[in-house]
Amino acid sequence: xxxxxxxxxxxxxxxxxxxxxxxxxxxxxxxxxxxxxxxxxxxxxxxxxxxxxxxxxxxxxxxxxxxxxxxxxxxxxxxxxxxxxxxxxxxxxxxxxxxxxxxxxxxxxxxxxxxxxxxxxxxxxxxxxxxxxxxxxxxxxxxxxxxxxxxxxxxxxxxxxxxxxxxxxxxxxxxxxxxxxxxxxxxxxxxxxxxxxxxxxxxxxxxxxxxxxxxxxxxxxxxxxxxxxxxxxxxxxxxxxxxxxxxxxxxxxxxxxxxxxxxxxxxxxxxxxxxxxxxxxxxxxxxxxxxxxxxxxxxxxxxxxxxxxxxxxxxxxxxxxxxxxxxxxxxxxxxxxxxxxxxxxxxxxxxxxxxxxxxxxxxxxxxxxxxxxxxxxxxxxxx
Numbered sequence: 001x002x003x004x005x006x007x008x009x010x011x012x013x014x015x016x017x018x019x020x021x022x023x024x025x026x027x028x029x030x031x032x033x034x035x036x037x038x039x040x041x042x043x044x045x046x047x048x049x050x051x052x053x054x055x056x057x058x059x060x061x062x063x064x065x066x067x068x069x070x071x072x073x074x075x076x077x078x079x080x081x082x083x084x085x086x087x088x089x090x091x092x093x094x095x096x097x098x099x100x101x102x103x104x105x106x107x108x109x110x111x112x113x114x115x116x117x118x119x120x121x122x123x124x125x126x127x128x129x130x131x132x133x134x135x136x137x138x139x140x141x142x143x144x145x146x147x148x149x150x151x152x153x154x155x156x157x158x159x160x161x162x163x164x165x166x167x168x169x170x171x172x173x174x175x176x177x178x179x180x181x182x183x184x185x186x187x188x189x190x191x192x193x194x195x196x197x198x199x200x201x202x203x204x205x206x207x208x209x210x211x212x213x214x215x216x217x218x219x220x221x222x223x224x225x226x227x228x229x230x231x232x233x234x235x236x237x238x239x240x241x242x243x244x245x246x247x248x249x250x251x252x253x254x255x256x257x258x259x260x261x262x263x264x265x266x267x268x269x270x271x272x273x274x275x276x277x278x279x280x281x282x283x284x285x286x287x288x289x290x291x292x293x294x295x296x297x298x299x300x301x302x303x304x305x306x307x308x309x310x311x312x313x314x315x316x317x318x319x320x321x322x323x324x325x326x327x328x329x330x331x332x333x334x335x336x337x338x339x340x341x342x343x344x345x346x347x348x349x350x351x352x353x354x355x356x357x358x359x360x361x362x363x364x365x366x367x368x369x370x371x372x373x374x375x376x377x378x379x380x381x382x383x
Contacts, residue, residue, distance in 0.1 A: 001101040001121060002128035003067065003094040004040065004333075006155060008033060008214060009132030012236065013229035014145035015218045021145065024080045030215050030344035034337050035084035037211065039091030040098075041334040047096040048103070048326025049183030052176040052319075056100045056107075057168050063096025064163065068156040075149035090152075095333075097159075099326045106314045106321040107169040112255045114315070118307040119251040123244045130240040134233030141229075176319055183323055190320070190327055194371065196313050200328050201368030202263055203309035204335035206270055209361035210302065211336035213239070213295060216343040216354025220281075224351055225288045235292055239299030246303025259308040260372040266304025267362075267369040273298035274355075274362030281355030291351060298358060305365065306332075312372075335361070 011018075019029040050059045070090025077083040102118070109117050139147050176183070190196055221227040221235055246266075254262050276294040280286060286293075314324045339357055346353040 001098055002125040003097045003159075005125070005129040005132060007067075007071075007090060007094050007152065008036060009129040009236070010136040010139075010152065011145065011148045012133050012214065012218050013137040013222070013232050014140050014148055016222055016229075017140060018083075018145050022078070022080050022083070025347075028080050028344075030219075030340065030347065032080065032083050032087050033211065033215050034341045034344065036087040036091045037333050037337040037340060039088035040095045041330045041337065043092035043095040044099045044326040044329040044333070045184075045187070046326075047099050048322040048324075048329075049176075049180050049186075051096075051100045051103055051170070051322035052183065053178070053180065055168050055170050055172075055175065056104055056322075057163065057166060059096050060100055060166075061160065061163060063093045064156055064160045066090075066093025066096075068153055068160070069093070071149050071152040071156060075146045075153070093156075095329065099329050100322065102310055102314075102325040102329070103322040104169045106311070106318065106325070107174075110318070111311070111315060112259065115254045115259055115308050115311040116251045118311055119247040119254070119303065122303070122307055123247040123251075126240050126244045126247070130237045130244070132233075133236045137229040137233045174319075176322075183320075186320065186323060187327060190317070190324065193316075196316070196324070196327075198368055198371035199263075199309045199313040200331040201371070202267055202365045203306060203328060204331040205361050205364030205368055206267070206301065206305050207332040207361075208335040208339035208364070209270065209274060209298065209358040210339070211333075212339035212343050212354050212357035212361065213299065215340035216351060216357070217295070219347065219349070220291060220351035220354055221288070223349065225291075227288070238292065238296050242296050242300030243302045246300040247307065248303075250303050250307065254308065259312045260369075262304050263308045263312070263372060264366075264369045266301040266308075267366040269304065270298055270301035270362040271359075271366045272362075273301065274359035278352075278355040278359035281351040291355075295358075298362065301362075 015029050047059050067090055070086050070093055073086030074083055077086055105114055105118050136148055221232050250262055273294045280290045310328055313328050314321050317324045339361055342357045343354050
């Protein structure tokens with residue numbers, strides 16, 4: 001599950017240096033994040049049905065091979081368009097791990113227990129983005145940005161070896177026998193379910209803000225507030241600490257309050273923090289810390305939204321866990337494309353485009369959370 005974070009967070013401190021090396025503007029280099037999200041979003045729609053039909057381990061193996069090839073291509077790139085192309089290949093491979101890891105949780109657990117386990121798993125996987133920017137800054141201190149992508153090649157190879165001890169969680173008798181074509185047609189049926197669309201909408205809107213945060217903080221911290229790449233990793237890590245704490249809180253409270261109530265709380269927190277961020281980036285209130293503090297709370301909302309939205313959507317479709325996981329993931333990262341692209345397109349050298357994007361996407365998550373109305377419980381059969 002950590003591959004989504006590893007693939008991006010490790011090279012965030014190198015974005016300004018990459019722009020200078022490739023003779024490109026900051027907004028153009030930030031599009032390498034958007035290109036990654038395109039591949040990550042579309043790729044999930046393929047891996048989900050494949051995982052439902054053939055099991056989890058084989059597609060993950062193929063995805064890791066693509067990730068290794070894409071990472072090597074990024075290291076050898078000498079211009080931004082080539083980099084974007086290889087980032088898309090890298091993303092198609094990385095998303096197989098993420099979408100099928102979520103489906104594996106649903107293979108083993110259901111309901112609030114699944115949400116609790118996914119929250120615990122996301123807490124552990126948060127170590128990757130916590131140390132990723134700092135490790136990337138250290139690599140950049142002793143080598144060029146190319147070394148960061150060669151490091152990712154090594155990570156992919158190590159994970160491919162570790163896959164040999166991962167058990168298969170979807171035995172043949174529980175696999176979906178329908179063809180891949182039929183599975184793709186099944187996406188249309190899933191998209192007609194209002195409750196599933198609400199889960200997809202709240203998670204997708206929030207991810208739009210999160211990737212505006214990911215794409216915008218290098219410029220906001222390093223270029224605008226003159227933070228060093230090494231210290232940028234520490235500031236970025238504060239948000240990851242917030243995510244880890246929120247996931248632990250969610251794991252303890254979700255059984256008492258339910259998935260939907262925790263999602264609505266997270267969406268409200270994201271909206272408030274996003275609006276404060278927008279105001280601070282507009283007026284530059286509080287300087288650096290006036291930006292860091294509301295972003296900490298916005299990032300923390302991840303712990304209350306993401307795991308719950310994924311499990312809530314998958315709960316009603318156990319035989320299509322891979323496809324539903326793919327659909328939710330594609331929506332989340334597809335909206336992330338808009339968030340990161342908006343920051344790159346409207347880049348003006350200040351944090352303001354990032355702040356406005358985060359506020360708007362936070363409000364979107366709150367609107368969609370209103371669609372999660374309590375389901376009517378069936379009456380008890382007294383016969």
